[in-house]
Amino acid sequence: MASENEAFSARLRAATWDDHGDNETSAYMSALVGGRLARDEYAVLVAQLHPVYDLLEEAADRMAPDPVAGRFDLAGLRRREALEADLGYFYGPRWRARIEPNAATEEYCDRLREVCFDWPGGFVAHHYTRYMGDLSGGQYIGRQVRRTLELAGDDGVRFYRFPGKPKAYKDRYRELLDSAPWDAAEQARVIDEVKAAYRFNAAVTAELGDRLRPSAA
Numbered sequence: 001m002a003s004e005n006e007a008f009s010a011r012l013r014a015a016t017w018d019d020h021g022d023n024e025t026s027a028y029m030s031a032l033v034g035g036r037l038a039r040d041e042y043a044v045l046v047a048q049l050h051p052v053y054d055l056l057e058e059a060a061d062r063m064a065p066d067p068v069a070g071r072f073d074l075a076g077l078r079r080r081e082a083l084e085a086d087l088g089y090f091y092g093p094r095w096r097a098r099i100e101p102n103a104a105t106e107e108y109c110d111r112l113r114e115v116c117f118d119w120p121g122g123f124v125a126h127h128y129t130r131y132m133g134d135l136s137g138g139q140y141i142g143r144q145v146r147r148t149l150e151l152a153g154d155d156g157v158r159f160y161r162f163p164g165k166p167k168a169y170k171d172r173y174r175e176l177l178d179s180a181p182w183d184a185a186e187q188a189r190v191i192d193e194v195k196a197a198y199r200f201n202a203a204v205t206a207e208l209g210d211r212l213r214p215s216a217a
């Protein structure tokens, strides 16, 4: 059990690491990092991420004036443009008409609408779960996607490319978590919301996993 004196970033990570594991070990994510996904099977994940980042980044605009939450939207972190470039690569210029959120993505988006627009801690919880993930395991996932789909250059994997070093972003992000002026009750609420965010993400990939070709699953 993490001690109360430990930095919040460390306690948050420790308190939610089991929930992270459920994401890492799902059939879909295992197939993804195991190099067994076909191009269209990967593209549907990008299609699910688009509405999620669309909302997170709209919420970031709303939270910009907030003295705590506004600071987490670090320059270069936003992913929507990169996702749109990747969707254009996989689905062509008419990608918007060709993608659709699945039921789990809709539920995830409902939650983002509920908690990210007027609760700073809720925004940070969801922001942390996605962007710190993209800067961490996401970097490894991006390399596996590039190799599996035999992509050249950045096409199809712009989502994983940040303009700065992932470690520098992560160090700064943890400083922001550690300096957020939340009392113990608010920290507990944020931790609970990160656990929920992991569950929403796991549900999205569980649904994608149900539709894999038998040889990929």
Ligand code: HEM
Residues within 6 Å of the ligand: 009, 012, 013, 020, 023, 024, 025, 029, 030, 033, 128, 129, 130, 131, 132, 133, 134, 136, 137, 138, 140, 141, 198, 201
């Ligand atoms: C196959 C899938 C995945 C693998 C192999 C993986 C792997 C990892 C690894 C190795 C780290 C630690 C990196 C470090 O300490 O620097 C990490 C951190 C993290 N991952 Fe994942 N991950 C996966 C999926 C996900 C998903 C789907 C999410 C969320 C939607 C996620 C969110 C996070 C977060 C938020 C952290 C940062 C934890 C912290 O240090 O506070 N990961 N991941």
